Amino acid sequence: MALKVGIIGCGTIGSELSRAIAEEMPELNLVALSDLKAEKARELAQRLPTKPQVLRTDELIDRVDLVVEAASKEIAGEVVEKALRQGKDIMVMSTGGLLGKENLFNLAREKNCRIYLPSGALAGLDGVKAASGGGIDLVTLTTRKPPAGLKGAPYIIQNKIDLNSIREAKLIFEGTAEEAVEGFPQNINVAATVSLAGIGPQRTKVRIIADPGIDRNIHQIEVEGQFGKLTSRTENLPSPSNPKTSFLAILSAIATLKGIVARIKIGT
Numbered sequence: 249m250a251l252k253v254g255i256i257g258c259g260t261i262g263s264e265l266s267r268a269i270a271e272e273m274p275e276l277n278l279v280a281l282s283d284l285k286a287e288k289a290r291e292l293a294q295r296l297p298t299k300p301q302v303l304r305t306d307e308l309i310d311r312v313d314l315v316v317e318a319a320s321k322e323i324a325g326e327v328v329e330k331a332l333r334q335g336k337d338i339m340v341m342s343t344g345g346l347l348g349k350e351n352l353f354n355l356a357r358e359k360n361c362r363i364y365l366p367s368g369a370l371a372g373l374d375g376v377k378a379a380s381g382g383g384i385d386l387v388t389l390t391t392r393k394p395p396a397g398l399k400g401a402p403y404i405i406q407n408k409i410d411l412n413s414i415r416e417a418k419l420i421f422e423g424t425a426e427e428a429v430e431g432f433p434q435n436i437n438v439a440a441t442v443s444l445a446g447i448g449p450q451r452t453k454v455r456i457i458a459d460p461g462i463d464r465n466i467h468q469i470e471v472e473g474q475f476g477k478l479t480s481r482t483e484n485l486p487s488p489s490n491p492k493t494s495f496l497a498i499l500s501a502i503a504t505l506k507g508i509v510a511r512i513k514i515g516t
């Protein structure tokens with residue numbers, strides 16, 4: 249029997265995941281959608297062959313086997329907790345919302361549920377995860393973005409940074425992953441994801457460079473530990489419909505769902 253899926257957040261990622269489930273994953277049955285703007289969920293539901301129901305977040309969690317969060321950092325922690333308490337698995341895109349709520353991973357173990365975190369716009373997380381088993385001394389994420397991609401971030405507004413006046417690559421932020429997620433909640437889920445895979449949000453260092461000379465988001469991670477050194481660099485093109493979301497992030501979410509489908513097939 250197909251696994252019942254519900255998606256919370258019908259923007260760029262939610263829409264693409266809905267399309268991928270409908271076209272490529274017959275093992276998943278997308279039964280429900282939810283969005284703060286119900287109209288967006290209704291429009292998306294209309295375009296899908298399975299015509300999922302548009303529900304409130306709580307109703308959706310109630311109705312499905314697998315919850316997909318693709319909405320916002322503000323609700324991610326709450327949605328994960330509600331899903332786990334009902335014994336549901338959940339895939340989380342707004343990973344920044346899990347920082348400071350690492351107890352949710354214990355809850356998942358207690359409830360025998362899974363929290364899936366797609367690798368997002370970053371390569372090399374497998375190495376970070378493996379390395380954390382043997383001791384990591386340092387993790388640094390350096391993110392380069394075109395200035396326009398940082399528009400509207402709380403850190404930019406609070407510090408009155410004029411992005412239009414930046415003429416060459418400029419370091420605009422340096423701090424912990426925890427601080428980066430606060431200052432750039434929509435831009436820097438990669439910082440949250442890498443810190444959850446490695447040494448946590450307080451010890452992971454983040455640098456953000458606004459660079460008018462590039463047309464893509466470039467993430468470089470450097471890790472040093474008992475295993476040696478690891479460097480990975482990912483050059484991301486934005487998704488066509490949302491410059492803040494890298495295309496690879498969408499593809500990583502689709503790949504994670506396909507991994508879940510593969511497990512259903514082999515019965516684990």
Ligand SMILES: NC(=O)c1ccc[n+]([C@@H]2O[C@H](COP(=O)([O-])OP(=O)(O)OC[C@H]3O[C@@H](n4cnc5c(N)ncnc54)[C@H](O)[C@@H]3O)[C@@H](O)[C@H]2O)c1
Pocket residue numbers: 256257258259260261262282283284285288305318319320321322323340341342343366367368369433434435437438441490492493494497
């Ligand atoms: N993990 C990663 O690597 C990664 C990469 C890109 C984006 N993201 C995150 O994934 C999330 C979705 O990204 P997107 O590009 O689809 O964004 P988007 O802005 O295109 O879509 C978000 C949708 O969620 C809805 N929404 C917002 N708050 C909500 C709430 N409280 N309840 C229900 N719906 C709500 C919005 O109305 C919108 O339709 C964002 O939090 C984003 O930061 C994560």
